[in-house]
Amino acid sequence: MARLQAEHVYKVFGRRPEDAVRRLEDGASREELRADGTTAAVIDASFSVDEGQIFVVMGLSGSGKSTLLRTLNGLLEPTAGSVRFDGQDLTSLSDKELRKVRSEKISMVFQHFALFPHRSVLENAAYGLEVQGVPRAEREKRATEALHLAGLEGWEKSWPDELSGGMQQRVGLARALATDADLLLMDESFSALDPLIRRDMQDQLLELQKTLKKTIVFITHDLNEAMRLGDRIAVMRDGRIVQIGSAEDILLTPANDYVASFIQDVDRSRVLTAGAIMVDVDEVLGSTSDNGEEIRTAEDFLAAAPATVPLDTPVAELFGPCSAGTVPVAVVDAAGAPAGAVPVQRLLSVLSEGGQPGGTTGQADAAKTDAGQKTDAAKTDTPKPDATKTKTADTRVVEAEAAQAETAGTKADADGKKTAADGKADVQPDGKPAGMTGGKPEGKVIAGA
Structure with missing residues (x-):
């Protein structure tokens, strides 16, 4: 049964966003809107995530995947469409109700660890519970259990600057797990780590998932990571979801040349069964x-x-x-x-x-998207890149434009700062707390909030 459902979600930044949605529904392109000073970051995204499932959203930088993630917990309000969790429409909640849902039901882990430098590992892991008002003894007990699950037993009294990057990310994961939230949102959570540490964290997540059975939405630009972690995978391009399916579906029946270009270098023997x-x-x-x-x-x-x-x-x-x-x-x-x-x-x-668009290889189903998801093949297909190049000129242009668009859109989001799960920490429209110090200056966020 689906616990999380996104239906026809749009996120548009700039002037008259509602008019822009109507233009997109009538067939206008992203480029036409951009010419008028409007950025369509997410366009008509629909999908569902079942209980205990890891749903991976994959795409190039600036494809809209992180913006889509932030609409799922209300850090960004969708311009149109709805997001439901356990049947509750999150887009219809008041700010107070939304903060309560975020603090109790939804946890978030970001790319950069955002640990408080003046708090011990245990205190960092317990922060989400502190925000909820959980008594000190109970929150320390639950935080200790979460640290043990994350492989940090014995490090409770250490300080963040005494930990490696992988260990710091384990603290962020423990902070999210300590709240016992039903939905875990992970935005490029392992991409800042070295390859060996990154694989170790992937192993840790998969091992935890065997017992915790969390509902997880995981954002990545790494295809191998998506194939390794995802029960189902959504591929995004230019704000649109162009294909949804299992790793085997995508390898065996890529929806178009754009998806096929992603999978051409994948070790099929390690993914297919x-x-x-x-x-x-x-x-x-x-x-x-x-x-x-x-x-x-x-x-x-x-x-x-x-x-x-x-x-x-x-x-x-x-x-x-x-x-x-x-x-x-x-x-x-x-x-x-x-x-x-x-x-x-x-x-x-x-x-x-090697994966040909629209193929019928094996027992996998034909390429598919969730009900209601519109895929315009004319807009999403792109020639397969030359094997001697890492990216075509077209792809570089797409990435550059998309990254610029998403950055511009984030700054243009109405109402400026939002309130984090504790109702106290100021959060920028991209979901990062303002004014945090210590560690890396960029990408700071309260992972367990």
Whole structure:
């Protein structure tokens, strides 16, 4: 069941934003609006996130993904559309009601750690609970438990400047977990970390998710991170969601050339699974086993197969079994019943395809977007970039314009400062507290608020 639902969300900065939404609905382009001094940061975004799911929003810098995230907890008010959490329309709440929801039900972790330099690790982790008015003894108990979950047992009395970048981000994660919020919003949370530490944090999040089952929206520009973490992934371009699906859906059936250009360098063997590439057992029946006997039934196939693997086995682990004989590898479901087969020809074929728009490879569904999500292929398609270049000139222009647009839009947001979850800390329209000192000056935010 969906806990979070965004329906036809628009966020427009500049003059007469409501008129701009109507123009977009009538077919006006983002460039036409920009020529009139209006920036469309998010355009007609619709999606849902089920309980316990990690939903990743991926796109180039300035594609609108961080702006979209800030509309989910009311740090930015949508120009049009609605955001519902547990059936409650967050866009209809008063400021006081919204602050209560943010302090109790929604936690946020940002790219930069935003730890208070004058507070210990334990005090930083307990800050969100302090904002809620939780008594000192209880908040320290809960913060200590959260630090243990985040792998920081024994560091409670340390100071932020005594920690590495990865450890500081663990404190930010513990601060979010300590409040026991139902919805966790993570905006480029690991992108400032070194590659090895970043992977370690990804492992930590996945391990925590096995037991905590939080509903998570995770923002990233890193495709490999999206593929590793996301149960479902939304790809954004120029403010629009151009495709939503599982990692396998996006790898096997990219919606257009723009998505295909993203996935061309992905190690497909680490993302795709046996269940995604298998063929029907019927295709094996009638063939001959290695000892010359005919395979007539599914039971015959299981007996003749060189190996039996679960549906979620990574393709990288199938090379050895597939090369052990002429009979395909058997794929079984949770009950041990035959679900499909992976012939060696199929394995090599999938790895060599590279993802073509609109393909029908494997058992994955066709490229899809959530109900109500409009995708204008003419606006979203872009030629696949030359393999010898990291970015085409077009892509660089798109990134530059989008980044400039989102920056300009943030500054133009009406009403200026908002109030954070505690109702005291001033927050700029991009969700960062004003006036914080210590550590890196940019990107400061109260991670657990």
